[in-house]
Amino acid sequence: MPLGSTGRGAMLVFCLWMVGLAWAEEAPPRPPTVGIPRRLEGLVLPGTELEAIPSADRKAPVMVQVLRVYPHGSLFRYDIEYTGLEPGTHDLRKFLRRKDRSPLGDLPAVQVEILPVLPPGQVKPNELTIEKGPSLGGYWMLVTALGAGWVAVLVALIVSFFPGKKQGKRGEVVHPPSLAEKLRPLVEGAVRGDLSGSQLAGLERGLLAWWRKRLDLEKCDPSEALERLRRHPEAGPLLTQLESWLHKPGPAGVVDVQSLLEPYRNLPAGEMDTTGGAA
Amino acid sequence: MSESNSALLKSPESVVKFLDGVRDRIGTVVVGQDVVVERILIALLTSGHLLLEGVPGLAKTLLVSCLAKSISLQFARVQFTIDLLPSDILGSEILDQRTNEFRVNKGPIFTNLLLADEINRAAPKVQSALLEAMQERRVTLGRESFRLPSPFLVIATQNPVEQAGTFELPEAQLDRFMLRHRLQYPTPTEELEVLKRNMALGIRRDGPGAVARTEFDVMEDRPVGTIQDLVEAMEAAAAVHVSDTFLEHVVDAITRTRNHPDIELGASPRAGIALIKAAKARALIRGRAYVVPDDLYALAPDVILHRIRLNYEALADGKRAEDVLVEILHDLTRGKQAGKAREAVALAAESRA
Ligand SMILES: Nc1ncnc2c1ncn2[C@@H]1O[C@H](COP(=O)(O)OP(=O)(O)O)[C@@H](O)[C@H]1O
Numbered sequence: 001m002p003l004g005s006t007g008r009g010a011m012l013v014f015c016l017w018m019v020g021l022a023w024a025e026e027a028p029p030r031p032p033t034v035g036i037p038r039r040l041e042g043l044v045l046p047g048t049e050l051e052a053i054p055s056a057d058r059k060a061p062v063m064v065q066v067l068r069v070y071p072h073g074s075l076f077r078y079d080i081e082y083t084g085l086e087p088g089t090h091d092l093r094k095f096l097r098r099k100d101r102s103p104l105g106d107l108p109a110v111q112v113e114i115l116p117v118l119p120p121g122q123v124k125p126n127e128l129t130i131e132k133g134p135s136l137g138g139y140w141m142l143v144t145a146l147g148a149g150w151v152a153v154l155v156a157l158i159v160s161f162f163p164g165k166k167q168g169k170r171g172e173v174v175h176p177p178s179l180a181e182k183l184r185p186l187v188e189g190a191v192r193g194d195l196s197g198s199q200l201a202g203l204e205r206g207l208l209a210w211w212r213k214r215l216d217l218e219k220c221d222p223s224e225a226l227e228r229l230r231r232h233p234e235a236g237p238l239l240t241q242l243e244s245w246l247h248k249p250g251p252a253g254v255v256d257v258q259s260l261l262e263p264y265r266n267l268p269a270g271e272m273d274t275t276g277g278a279a
Numbered sequence: 280m281s282e283s284n285s286a287l288l289k290s291p292e293s294v295v296k297f298l299d300g301v302r303d304r305i306g307t308v309v310v311g312q313d314v315v316v317e318r319i320l321i322a323l324l325t326s327g328h329l330l331l332e333g334v335p336g337l338a339k340t341l342l343v344s345c346l347a348k349s350i351s352l353q354f355a356r357v358q359f360t361i362d363l364l365p366s367d368i369l370g371s372e373i374l375d376q377r378t379n380e381f382r383v384n385k386g387p388i389f390t391n392l393l394l395a396d397e398i399n400r401a402a403p404k405v406q407s408a409l410l411e412a413m414q415e416r417r418v419t420l421g422r423e424s425f426r427l428p429s430p431f432l433v434i435a436t437q438n439p440v441e442q443a444g445t446f447e448l449p450e451a452q453l454d455r456f457m458l459r460h461r462l463q464y465p466t467p468t469e470e471l472e473v474l475k476r477n478m479a480l481g482i483r484r485d486g487p488g489a490v491a492r493t494e495f496d497v498m499e500d501r502p503v504g505t506i507q508d509l510v511e512a513m514e515a516a517a518a519v520h521v522s523d524t525f526l527e528h529v530v531d532a533i534t535r536t537r538n539h540p541d542i543e544l545g546a547s548p549r550a551g552i553a554l555i556k557a558a559k560a561r562a563l564i565r566g567r568a569y570v571v572p573d574d575l576y577a578l579a580p581d582v583i584l585h586r587i588r589l590n591y592e593a594l595a596d597g598k599r600a601e602d603v604l605v606e607i608l609h610d611l612t613r614g615k616q617a618g619k620a621r622e623a624v625a626l627a628a629e630s631r632a
């Protein structure tokens with residue numbers, strides 16, 4: 001019976017549709033899941049016209065669009081589409097503002113629910129941390145700064161090295177006593193006869209140094225210079241006299257110190273250069 | 280003073296004759312090198328060890344061999360090599376097979392004059408064994424300690440340190456040498472004389488063959504003096520008068536090596552002692568009964584240069600120790616601190632007056 005079976009099938013579909021319709025009318029619609037857009041149509045809200053706040057927040061839990069606005073007496077009627085990005089209950093007022101920027105006032109809450117798609121207890125991946133990118137020209141600025149610092153230290157070193165020498169030279173020109181100046185108090189002391197042993201030694205060395213300089217023997221080997229001094233008509237007798245005065249054993253006073261040193265009492269300081277008797 | 284004069288007057292002729300005799304004898308074999316001969320005599324008179332430094336072929340060995348033959352001294356020569364052992368110089372204890380007892384075998388160091396030839400070729404261990412014995416004048420072999428004969432003198436030779444295959448002696452060991460003398464090349468006239476003398480030597484027949492004769496072959500064996508002559512000369516040298524002024528010169532020079540800005544390591548007190556001893560001997564050799572600044576200026580390089588070390592700044596500036604020493608010797612004041620102290624004293628005295 002092909003006719004009978006067809007009629008029965010049609011009856012079954014019709015019943016199911018009726019049941020479904022009745023169920024659908026009785027139960028409220030299932031809230032959308034994450035990422036699925038849903039429309040609220042013909043929503044009447046009090047106050048002046050509303051609009052969606054343009055979203056600047058990457059982490060906003062809901063995206064809201066005002067699709068259409070109809071005047072509704074003194075009020076407005078809205079078609080609003082929202083897409084949930086985070087499961088939970090959200091208040092859409094947070095994403096709306098007045099077109100005239102007046103406060104929302106006594107706008108009633110527009111609660112929507114978003115269902116999760118993931119099973120509960122799902123392990124979430126670590127939060128992404130967004131790092132600040134390098135500031136513009138950072139590397140080159142660093143290199144330039146380091147280079148400048150290095151040059152500055154170098155210049156400081158060079159500057160600290162040279163002025164010392166320069167000062168020394170400047171000082172020498174004015175200050176350190178010349179050989180003649182060093183000799184004068186020793187000669188005077190010897191003439192008075194009140195030199196200590198080491199001052200006598202200094203006097204002898206000073207006189208030798210003075211003659212070495214005078215005869216330009218400073219480049220010579222010291223013992224060779226002494227040989228040449230010994231042969232010099234003026235320096236030779238001085239050396240011999242100094243030796244018998246200071247070194248020869250036996251009674252002192254054989255040497256007339258006063259007349260021996262007379263020529264050296266007023267040595268011109270300027271005649272010799274300044275580095276007498278070494279540093 | 281009177282003592283020194285009397286000691287010198289006791290036998291002045293014999294001492295001078297002896298020293299001249301030794302010098303002349305060396306002069307018959309070695310041409311020139313007067314300064315070196317004088318240094319060797321100074322070493323002999325003071326028993327202060329001598330280090331001769333110079334490139335090979337400057338007659339260092341010849342000189343010392345000649346000295347040994349001119350005085351009737353016990354003489355030994357050790358050629359230092361890399362494989363030499365301390366016992367090769369000092370000696371050792373050996374087991375006598377027949378008596379089954381240890382017997383001491385004294386090494387070549389038991390002599391009056393030891394020529395340590397090319398000392399810087401031996402390992403440091405050997406060098407320090409010799410230098411220790413030189414300092415203490417005694418050697419311990421086994422359980423017994425033996426005194427070295429007297430007089431005892433070491434003359435060491437070494438090649439300049441730039442040469443390869445040598446071990447440089449450190450300053451602490453160089454300090455044991457009273458004098459270090461650097462030999463110079465002979466002058467052209469001396470060189471000519473060396474060549475002429477060498478050509479005259481000819482050939483020596485030796486059995487069926489023949490060899491070229493060397494200066495070593497023609498050295499006369501008959502000595503010009505005995506140990507007694509040497510001891511008298513040593514006494515005369517010790518009695519030479521040293522003035523207070525000379526002592527001041529020496530102290531000033533030594534102190535200044537320690538305060539000098541270019542010098543890292545200054546001279547030790549041994550340097551001062553050596554300077555005085557050597558100056559006395561030099562005065563005697565030159566026929567003086569007292570020392571004079573000449574002696575200081577002539578000997579200071581040989582006494583002081585091997586005991587000081589320039590610092591890196593001075594070396595980097597290209598300074599030489601010789602020049603720094605000349606500068607030190609002619610300075611009037613005693614070091615920096617001493618100079619300042621003296622100035623302060625003088626100022627105080629002036630303000631009181
Ligand atoms: N001043 C000199 N007088 C005589 N001979 C010399 C002189 N200088 C060099 N000679 C010759 O050179 C040789 C140098 O030999 P040697 O004494 O062994 O030198 P060194 O020990 O310094 O290496 C001598 O044997 C000699 O023939």
Ligand SMILES: [Mg+2]
Pocket residue numbers: 336339340341396436
């Ligand atoms: Mg040799």
